[in-house]
Amino acid sequence: MLEINNLSYVVPGKNKEPLRVLEQVSFSAPGGHVLALIGPSGSGKTSLLRILAGLIEPEAGTLSLRGSDFLKQPLHPNQLGWVPAGDDGLIEHLTVRENLSSAAMLRGAGSTRDEVISRVSHVLVTVGLENIATERTSALALPQRRRLKLGLALVADPLLVLCDDFTVGLDVRSEREFEALLKLVAADRPDRIVIHATDSLANLGAYDTVVVMNEGYVAFHGPARAVPHYFSVPTYDEVYARLAKRPAQRWGDSWMKHREAYYAAFKLGGSAAEKLSAGDEDPGEEERTLLMQKEDGSEEPESRKTTVDETRPTLPLPGLFSQVQHLVKRRWSLLRRTPKDWITHVSLLVGAPALAALLLLPNLKALKEVRSGTSAADTLWPASHTASMIVLIQILLVLFMALRLGAREISERRAIYERERIGGVRPFAWLLGSLLFMLPIVLVQSIWMEMFLDIVSGGLPGAGLPKLVLPALSGAAFAAVCLGISASANSKESAHSISLTVLFANVILCGGLLGLPQVLGHIVHPFVTAHYGWSGIIDSMEKTAFFSPIDKLTRTWFAAPNIAMTMLGVHLLVGVVLTYVGLRQRK
Secondary structure, eight states: OEEEEEEEEEEOOSSSOOEEEEEEEEEEEOTTEEEEEEOSTTSSHHHHHHHHTTSSOOSEEEEEETTEETTTSOOOGGGEEEEOSOSTTSOTTSBHHHHHHHHHHHHOTTOOHHHHHHHHHHHHHHHTOGGGTTSBGGGOOHHHHHHHHHHHHHTTOOSEEEEESTTTTOOHHHHHHHHHHHHHHHHTSTTOEEEEEESOOTTGGGSSEEEEEETTEEEEEEOGGGHHHHHTOSSGGGHHHHHTTSOHHHHHHHHHHHHHHHHHHTTSSSOOOOOOOGGGGSTTOTTOOOOOOOOOOOOOOGGGSOOOSSOOOOOOOOOHHHHHHHHHHHHHHHHHTOHHHHHHHHHHHHHHHHHHHHHHGGGHHHHHHHHTTOOOHHHHHHHHHHHHHHHHHHHHHHHHHHHHHHHHHTGGGHHHHHHHHHTTOOHHHHHHHHHHHHHHHHHHHHHHHHHHHHHHHTOOSSOHHHHHHHHHHHHHHHHHHHHHHHHHSSSHHHHHHHHHHHHHHHHHHSSSSSOOOHHHHHHHGGGOHHHHHHHHHHHTTTTSTTHHHHHHHOOOOOOOHHHHHHHHHHHHHHHHHHHHHHHHSOO
8 A cells, every 4th residue: 555644845936936836746546557647737736756766855745565664764776766757868779678577687787698688578568568578779769668668667666656747749649559558567566556646637437436526625535527526527627727716725625624525435545424515515616417326236247356365575776887888888888889979989999099190290200300319490499389289289189088978978868767776777887887887988088199290200208107198087077077067957958058158268277378366377277178289298398398398388387296186087087976976966
């Protein structure tokens, strides 16, 4: 039994009165039950589902399942199946079976391959997708996507299945099919409860009971056949118009007055009492209805009684390492299946060093002459300027490639992450999975660029280790910072825009083009990733002929290589912390 008692939820207002979203909501549902949560937009349906899913906390009230208050002791993630309203939580480049298998591996510990296959096959049959199990998700029609979305919630065999606007956008025939599907899902496990929040008033008879909500109040709870009588309307379609004729609080008070009578009449609990319509509350009301005829008194059919003969154990969650391992493997598989992404990475791997080499070529002769010992001013100064600029260009190109990875990594997949987080995937697992996917790409790109430019130029000035390590560290640090932005931004467009702004600030403020006043530079540069990559390599040229002209050309202090590496490590750590904080936030 799921029991909701006096649940209230208030959203604090900014410079205005707090908004009371839910007001003393109370109802219950037994196992094997499908409940429709209906009401006009803004009635509090989604907020109630989010409270049940543990996504937000109520102001007051209790929630219990199997007699345990899960506000105090949250449900195990595998006891909950969450079906969100949006369709963007599916992984487009995986097949139907692969989507379900991925969810099963992230939610089930110690499962053998055969057990995963068996569980996924059962879900495929339950939701009616066994005939298209090998189709990619991107090729599915809307009804098939909805079935897959429900299947993802069922792979852990949950007790409580919450569906938010599951049938929105579907035609009438598909709506009927999906409501029948929800009944099949409830029947698949005797103690399972399915709640569907919807604005639709069509096919209410397909549900075991209906809860009508209005501006946060429960206005009715009972069988669909009783809804027209209670609201004194001839058809379901007129219920919302009827609700609008009376303040929501009066509907709530009226239901509290008549609730026990209806519960007794329809064997939903409570004590026996005379059955009344809500219209009887106002004696002068024209739309008074006749009292409902007494029910035949027959017992509920055996097929509809909820009897839990055995309690299935809750599937344990896999450990952090197992989740990270699967997320990294899945991310690389998705890259291979997305030509646009891997072609972009390969193009940058080839094109970025080629572009830097083209910018290096005009003064390549001067560089070689200075390395051979020439100290003439007309050779030394152009060569030193070229050395400084090629290091800066190299660092900025690495930062640009890191931005393309980090800014998109979480923001484009936020809906997938939120769905998997509700299913028990740890935020730290997603963080590590993202880093272990990005960092190898950043390291390969930066190291290859340095090696390529060294080969083309015959050897750029500077110490070997800083030249190799600092670009790689700069890319890793900036990728982590962009990942933090990606995790905290409200949209992928916002994440990309903010990351580009930060990259532009790195170009202007790193000190490679023109130096800031020394005092101001010491204040600003600790926040500028590019400064440490660029200046650390320049400082490693101190014992070469190139250093003195560069020092005179730019009024920027140069960080020693060890300091630069330390600061880039700090930037990397800051990015990791920002990412973790962003992943902990609910979107």
